[in-house]
Amino acid sequence: MGLNTNKTAIPSSLASNFSRFLYLLSFVLLFCATSLQAQNNESDLLQQAYTPPSRQGTILFFIQHIQKSTGINISYSSSFLHLNKKVQLNGTEHTTGAILNTILQGTGIQAAALNGKIFLLRENSQTQYYTISGFVKEASSNELIINASVYDPVTRKGTETNAFGFYSLQVPDSCQGVVFSHVGYQPAFQHLPPPDEGQLDIHLEPRSTLQTVVVKGEHEDVASQQSYINMPVGYVSGFPALLGEKDVLKSLQLYPGTSSSLESSANLLIRGGGADQNLYLLDGVPLYHTGHLFGLFSIFNGDAIKDVSLYKDAFPARYGGRLSSVVDIRTRDGDMKNWHGSFKLSPVSGNILLEGPIVKDKSSASLSLRRSLVDILYGSRYLSDYGKYYLYDVNFKLNQVINDRNRLYISFYKGQDKMFIQSTNPVIQLFDDYNFDWSNITAAAKWTRVVSPKIFTNTIATYSRFYNVFTQNSIIPLSFFDSLFVKGKGVSRVRDVAIKNETEYNVSNWQHISFGGSYTYHNFAPTAYHNNISAGEAMQRKAPIYYMSEFSAYGEDELSLLNDRLVIRPGLHLGALAQKTSFYTSLQPRLMVRWQLPKSQYIQLSFAKMTQFVHQLTTPVINLPTDLWVPSTENIKPEHAFSYGLAYQRQWQGNWRFNVNLYYKQLKNIVTTNTVLNIFDNSDLWEKKVIAGNGYNYGSELLLEKTQGRFTGIFSYSLSWAWRQFDRINGGKMYPYKEDRRHNISLALKYQFNPKWTVSATYKFASGAPFTLPVQIFPDFDWSRNIKGYLDERYSPFSTSQVNYLPYIARLNNYRLNPVHHLDIGTTLLLGGEKRFQHVISGGIYNIYNRSNPFIVSFDQFSYFAFDDIYPLQLYQYSLFRALPYLSYTFKF
C-alpha cells in the first residue's frame, strides 16, 4: 500500500482542527520567541554538511539517515508528515537544511532549528488535506466492490466506490484513519497516513456466504448519496423464486415504484412507464430485449451478476436515451486468486459458473452458462406433441490488471431462445408450424484508468445485437378446398456499435465533477420478411433499414455545501440523433438537491428531462421478441419525459430505513399504434400506424426496510396513476395506461436461524390491470346486411369464424381485471460450511395458496363458432401458474 499526496490548503472550520491550530500556533510563537537568541546555533544545525546515501528514498529514510549520520535529533509529527512518500533529490543538496528543504518540498512543512534540535513544522496554521484513492476489493478474490462506503469515522465524511470499485477521498492530515464498509462485507479500518505511496487498495472480507445483503444507495452518513436502488448479487438468491430461477429484475420489483405487467413477469415497469422506457445496461452495453420465454424470466443470469443498480429518478447526467429508468447491471469480474465455481441443477435448468485467475492477481476470467433442461428431461415423453423450447445464456468476462492505474475488461454475452410449436399439437388447432428464435449478443472492451488520485476515467467500446428470426409453415385457406402453403421467414434486428467515455474528477470532498460523451452507430432492420409464395403483381418491397448516429455529451457537478448538509448536483446531458432525413437534438437538464437533516434524515428534490430517440412499437403487454424497435424519423419525433421527485428518508442504526417518495412525470411525444402491427410484412408501413401523444404518471411510494441482522425484510407500497392521451384514441380524452396499477404491495421477509439455514417468504399484490370491456354489443355491419365472408382468412385472426356482433366501447380501459397476488415461501440450506466443497439446497413453493391470477383475459373466447351460432358471452381468464414447487441443488467448489 502507498500514498499519493496532493496537498491543498483549505481553511478548517471544525472545532477539533481549531484546537490543533492553537496548539501549533503556540509552538510557532515559542519558536519565534527563542529564535533570535539561538539564531547562530540553530543556523549551524541546518548548515551542517551532509551527504545523502542515495538520491531516491522515502522521507522517513532521509530523516533517519540524517539523524544517524549527523546525530542531530529531528522532531516531527507523523500525523501530518507522510513519511513513506518517495522523494527524489536533485543532487545539489549537501547540507542538512538543503536536504530537508528538498524532501519536504510541497508538503507545507518546513525545517527549523531550535534548542539543538531540528523541528519539522507546518508553514502556517491551515489544515492540510491530501487525497487517498484506490480500489476496494473482495479479499478472497480481488473482485472489485461497487458502492462500498469510504469515510472518516470522526467527521463522518466520505464517499463511495464507483461502478469500478474506485474511490477518491480527500482527508485532513489530522485524520487518524478511514473506514471501508459494505453491508456484504466485514468493515475495515485503515490507519492514516497509509504506509506506502500509491493507491490505497483495500480488501474486505465477505460476511457469511448465506447472509442476505441489501444495500441501498443511501448509505448513512456518506456524503455522495444517490437516489437509486443498488443490489449486490447476494440479494438475488435470498428470496423465493419462480421455478427457483433467481432473477434480478424480479428482485427489483420488490421495491416501490417498480412492477411488472403480469404475474411473475420479468418485464420491469417503473413508475407507470412502459418496458421500452428502461435503459438496460449489461456491463455498459445497452440491450433491447431482456426477456426469455415471453418475459417470464429475464436474460440476466443471477449467478453471473455481481451488482444491479436501478435509477428511478434524479438521473445522473451520464445516463440518457430512455424515459423511465436505468438498470445498470455488472457481471462478476472473476476471482484473481483462486479457481472456483459452482454447478446448479433444478428440474428445469442447469447452471455452471467457473471463475479464477489466469495470472494470479493480474488477470482473471469468469464464465457462466445457463440452459433450460425442459426439452432434454421431459421433451420426448411429455412435450414432443407440442413442439420444443429451450433457452441458454453464456456470460464471459476477462479482467486484466495492466498496472495499479490501468485495467482492461472484455465481456461477452449471448442469450438465446428457441421455440418450435407444431400445428398438430393436441391442445389447440393451428394451421401453422412456428419457429421462434431470438437472441442477444453483447460484447464490450472496457479500459479504466486512474489518471491521478483525483481523476478516474473509463472508456468502453460496445457491440449489441438483438436478432429475432421467425419461420412459419402455414396453410392459408383460400376457400374450403383451396389453400396456400406458405413457408416464410422474417427477421427483426437491432445492431449497435458504440464508444463511450466517462471521467470523474474529484476536485475536493465538496466538489465532484463528471463529464464524458459517446457515439453510437445504430442499425435497425425492424422487419424483413420473405416467403415462398409467388409475389405475382405484388410489389417486392425492400425491408426498411435505418442507419443512425447518436451522439451524447454530459457534464455534472456535485457540490457538498454547508458542511455537507446540502448536496446539489446540477447536470446537463446533450443528446442528438442524426440520420439521412432527420436530425434531432435534445438538451436535458438534470438537478438533484438534497438537504441532510439530523438523525440520518434527508429530503431530496430532483428534476430530470430525459429523451428517447428510439421507440418500441408493441401491442401486447408481455415481453415478446416481436416487439418492434424503430427510430425517430422525419415524421416520428423523439419522446421526452419531465420527471419531478420529492423524497424523504430516515435511517435508524444503519439497520432500518424508511423512505417516502412523491413523483410526477410528464411524457411528451410518446408513440402508440392504434392497430395491430404485423411486423413480418415488409409492406406494413409502420409510420402510418403510429400516433404520438402524451402521458402523465404520478404517485407516491413508501419503503420500510431492515437490511441487517438475522431478520431482514422489505415492505413497500406504491399508490400510482398512469394516464395516456392521444388525439385519435378515446375521443382525445385521457385514459388509464395499460400498465396503470393503483396499488402495489410487496412484503419480503427472511430469517436466518444460523449461518447454514435461512427461511424466507414474499407476498406480492398488484391491483388489477386495466381492460377494455365493451359497454354494449350490437349487430355486425356485414352480418346485418347478410354479407358473409370466409375467403382468404376474412375472419378474425383469433377465431376461425366471424362473430356476428360489434363491440361498443365507451371508454378505453374502463374495467379492471382481478388483482394479482401470491405468497411464496422458500428455504435455503448450506452444507459443508467453510470446507472446500459446499452444497446449497434451495426449495420452496410459489403461490402457496394456489390462486389463479390473470395472464390473458378475453371477452368472448378464441372460438370456433359459426357466423350464425348463438352462444354465451363472458370473460375467460387464462392463468399461468398455480401453486408450483421448486427445488435446486448447487454444488460449490
Place this chain on the structure above:
Amino acid sequence: MKYLLPLLLLVSMILPGCEQELPLPHVKAAPRGVVYAELVANGTPEVRVGKSKPVSGPFLDNSFQLVENAKVQLLDKNGQQLEILSYVKDTSNVMGLYTGKTKLDAGKNYKLQVDIPTLKPITAMATIPPPFRVELLDTLRSLLNGRPVLRFHFTVYPLPGVKQYLVMEALKQTVDVDTSFTYQGVRYRKSEQPDLYELAKNLPGAAIKKDSFYMNDYLRIPCYTQDENADNNQVGGLNENYNSILFTQTGKPLTTYFYINATALSTNPAEAIAPVGRVLVYVKSVSREYYDFLLTYEKVKRNPGLNSLIQAIQLRSNTQGGLGVVGGSYQKVYYLYYDKL
C-alpha cells in the same frame, strides 16, 4: 402478432394453468337502438334497425332481437319530414329492414330519425356526395402473393375543392334459379310453394317461367391494394386482404390497381364456398363520417382487441342516441357474371 396469440394460448395451456370463466360485471344499462343505412344517390332509402345488448352479467349471448315496430323517418336537412319508411317483412333479415320511396339526390343532406319504443330516439345526418367520375381502364386476371386475383385499373377524377372519400369493395350476390308461376293472379316461386305449383302447373294462365332470382345473401370478396396512398396502410400491411380499399382523394386524379380475390368469381361445384351468383364491384364516394366508420370497421374486423393483450379499437359512429352509422354514398357498380345463371 396475429400469429402469436394462439401460441400464447398454447403456452398457457401447456403450463400448469387453467381457463376460468369469469362472470360479467352486473351493470345497469339499457339497450340502445342500432341503425345502419347507406343512402345511395339515385336510390331509395333502406334502413336497418336493431337493438344492442348491454354487456352485463350474469348472462349474455350474441342473439339480437329483430325490431319490427320502429318509426323510421327520412327528413331533409332542415328537419322537414320527407317520408316515413315502411317495414319490410323478410325472414332472411337479421335486423328490421325499413325502406322508402323517396329518390335520394346526390349532393344533398338527409337526416334519419328512428324511434324504437322504450329506447332513446336516434338521429343521424348524412350527406350524399356529389357525382364523381371513375374510369375503368382495364381488367386483368393475375396473381398477387400466390392468390388468384382480378385486377381493376381505375382512375378516379377529383372534384375541384372537394375532398373525396373513396371506397372500393366487391361482393358476390347469390342467384337462385327457380321456376315461377301464377295462381289466381299472384306469382309464386316453385321452391317456396311446391304443393301449390303441383296444383297450378296445369291450370291455364299459370305462365310458368324459369328465371334467375337475386337473393338477399352476399359473400364478401376480399380485396387488395398495393397502393401506399391507400388508407388501409393505417390498418395493416399491403399484402393483407381487406373488406374494402379506402382512399382520401384531394385534388389529383387517383389511378390505382384494385384487386379482388378471384377464387369465388366462378362457382366450383366441389366447394360450397362460392355460391352461384354475380359479382358486384363498387367504387363509391362516401360521406366523411361513413368513411371514418369503415376505416375503424376494417380495424375491428382485423382485430377487435377484446383480450387483455391488445388495445381495443373504438368504432366511429355518427348516430346520436344510438349506435351504428348512417352514410351517404355516390357509387358506381360493375356487374360481373362468371357463373352460368
